[in-house]
Amino acid sequence: MKLFVFDHCPFCIKAMMVAGLKRADIELVYLQNHDVDARIDKVGANLVPILQKEDGSYMAESLDIAAYIDALDGNPILATGSNDDNISTWSNVARPFSSRLLYPRWMKVELPEFQCEEAKAWFTKNKAAMIEQDFDDAFSKTEAYLAELNDSFALLSWLLLPSERNNVLSYDDVNLFPSLRNLTVVKGIQFPNRIRQYIDEVAALTAITLYDDIAV
Secondary structure, three states, X not given: OEEEEOOOXXXXXXXXXXXXXXXXXXXXXXXXXXXXXXXXXXXXXXXXXXXXXXXXXXXXXXXXXXXXHHHOOOOOOOEOOOOHHHHHHHHHHHHHXXXXXXXXHHOOOOOHHHOOHHHHHHHHHHHHHHHOOOHHHHHHOHHHHXXXXXXXXXXXXXXXXXXXXXXXXXXXXXXXHHHHHHHHHOOOOOOOHHHHHHHHHXXXXXXXXXXXXXXX
16 A cells, blocks of 8 residues: 655644554655645545555545554554544644744755655745745744744643553544644744653654754
8 A cells, every 4th residue: 555645744644643553564655745636636636645545546534544544454543532622722823823934944854745846836835825924034933933832832731641541542643743743843942841742752653753853
């Protein structure tokens, strides 16, 4: 099987972390960010992640893929989530600042989905329009955005570490971890100790690489 992804995409990480958790025999294939046709040809829409199953058919939607991978061996282990509202509350508060911190930085680090100028240009054009701000301006305001983002972590006080629940992950983790993981690319971010430990524990369980070593 193959999983078509972008490394920076939170939805892709949802599927990738379950594949890592289950040690599933799935090949990761990194598409170029601008290559919309490669996605449409497979699932009829500009979506990632995309799973190519053993029979050659394709499926999309990150949570559907996560559930499919979890059940492949007949022994699904992800627990039901119970913090959808808490995750949404934090995400809605953090998103205006996290997007303005992350989008410029994806252009400053080496990622497999941005291996040509067309991919970088396509991403820059679309995401700058989304945040209504050019990347240089957003990057220049890092200090202000970081202050707001760091304040938002108080909304995650409910978070339990995997080590406090027998290392059993749930759909809460699938929905929350990808966003926190991506923030490790932001140099100077101040994760509370508990959130930092959460990121490290989930990364270890799911074999997801963090960005600390290349943070900008």
